[in-house]
Amino acid sequence: MDVVEERGELPAVHEAWLPREHALHRPRHGGRQLTALLSALVFFVTPTMLWVLGGRPSEIENHPLAGLPGISEGWGVFTGLPGWATDQLVFRATAIQAADDISRAVFGEPAPLDQGGGPPAGPLPGETRPEPETDQPDPGTGERGGWRVVEGTDGWLYLSLDSEAKCEPARPVRETVHGMTELRRAVEASGRQFVFVIAPDKTTMVPQHLPERYPYRECSRAVAGDFWRLLTGRGRALDLRPPLASAAERIGRPAYASNDTHWRDEGSIVLTRSLAEAIRPGITDGWVTRPDGTYTAPSDLPTVLGRREEKTNMRYELRPDGRTNIHGPYIPDTDTPVRTKRAPLPGMVEKPTLIFGDSFVNTSSSYLPAAFSDLTMLAYPSMSEHLDAVVQEFVDAEVVVVQSVERAVAGGWLPYLDDAFIERVRAAMAARPVR
Structure with missing residues (x-):
């Protein structure tokens, strides 16, 4: 007779109830899960509650505040929530400033704030580049998101x-x-005029306040002389260093702010006057400029260190005919063409002019229209987003000014020098020559 061994099924037992020695034992994580859920709830709900109570976050870094991700973004809803919640923390600026103050008081150096190696995202428009591998920052160097401040x-x-x-x-x-x-x-x-102008770096124009040690010090100093000789020689670049130095001597202080990478209004006037003279020598002989009070504006470099500061500049009247003051509003965005047009006055360039540049054009946008009766300002860093419009602006202009900051020229981060773009512009302008 065959013996049949009957095996009964074991009763269903949760793995957490098995003896600890059992191979299938798994402890319960209810307490940890509850803590994680509560933490997430506090992290995401706190910004909303603070907003209801009247608190409003502010931009303290080099990017706009992150928006609440929408359902249409799919899984992006979950990946985007942490960034949104972080940016909506009302007291974040105070916390960052406190951390920096404590670090300086205790350790004598700025707080590290962010050691991430993500791509740079500002604060300076006009510098699109790959992220190279760099040495660790020397003491006295703060960094955020790839940008570093000395x-x-x-x-x-x-x-x-x-x-x-x-x-x-x-x-x-x-x-x-x-x-x-x-x-x-x-x-x-094509019969058009062309001017290439370089906005010098603050490191070039105000080196006296640089520390004894900082990244790339020896290397950059060794090549700076050859760089400028080559660009102003074979490159035929308009050299603003002498007039900027003269302006600094005249006002008794540097033409650059201590906490900003751009020049002051004196530098904007230097650019405006130099361009007009390059296009039509002697045209500025009758210009009159005089101080017109001071104003404050946000400075860019402290944002890289996680804090907010302002700079104070002198505003000027600019009278190209010696009588009529032309001082326009600051134009913060030239990603799309911005055109200013008025009846020409003596001392103004009358030819339609395109200034194709970076953030130094924005910085100078209050003064540039005083030199040109028909002016279009357009930023090149975002040119790939509207290439057809860029080509059309080249065609519509009789004078083309290309402006770039020194660091972008030295680094070779100039998208308008792409061979395909140059050939496209060449063909378009040749089809509509200026005679």
Whole structure:
């Protein structure tokens, strides 16, 4: 007789109830799960409650506040919530400032704030570049999201990229000069005027407040002389260093703010006057400028360190005919063409002019319309988003001004020197020559 062994099924038992020695034992995590859920609830609900009570977050970094992700974004709803909640913390600016103050008082150096290696996201428009591998920042260097600030003497701040660009360029400077020469030939062959102007870095114009040690110090100093000789020689770039130095001597202080990477209003007037003279020599002989009070504006470099500061500048009247003051509003956004047009006055360039540049054009936008009766300002960093419009602006202009900051030229981060773009502009302008 066969013996049949009957095996009864074990009763269902939760794995957490099994003996600890059992191979299938798994402890319960209810307490930890509850803590995690409560933490998430507090993190995401707190911004909403503070908003209901009247608290409002403010932008303290180099990017706009993150918006609440929508359902249409799919899984992006979950990946975007942490960024939104972080940006909506009302007292974040105070916490960052407190952390920085404590770090300076206890350790004698700025708080690290962010050691992330993400791509740079400001604060300076006009510098699109790959993220190179760099040395660790020296003491006295703060960084946030890829941008680094060098802290100099007497509270002066500098952008480390001024030096880094000369040492780790995306392309050799000679290739940049060659590309600029080709763009110049394309414009001038169509009967148009072409001006290339470089806005000097603050590191170049105000080196006396730099610290003794900072990243890329020796390398950048070694190549700076050759860089400028090549650009102002073969590159035929308009050199603003002498007039900026003269302006600083005249006002008794540097033409750059201590906590901003851009020049003051004196630098904007230097750019405006230099461009007008390059296009039509002697046109500014009758210009009259005089101070017209001071104003304050947010400064950009402290935002990289996680704090907010302002700069104080002198405002000026600019009278191209010696009588009529033309001082327009500041134009913060030139990603799409911004055109200003008025009846020409003596001392103004009357030819339709395109100024294709970076954030230094925005900084100078209150003064540039005083020199041009028909002016279009357009930013090149975002040119890939509206390439057809960029080409059309080149065609519509009789004078093309290309402006770039020194660090972008040294680093080779100039998208308008792409061969395909130059050939496209060449063909479009040749089809509508200026005679």
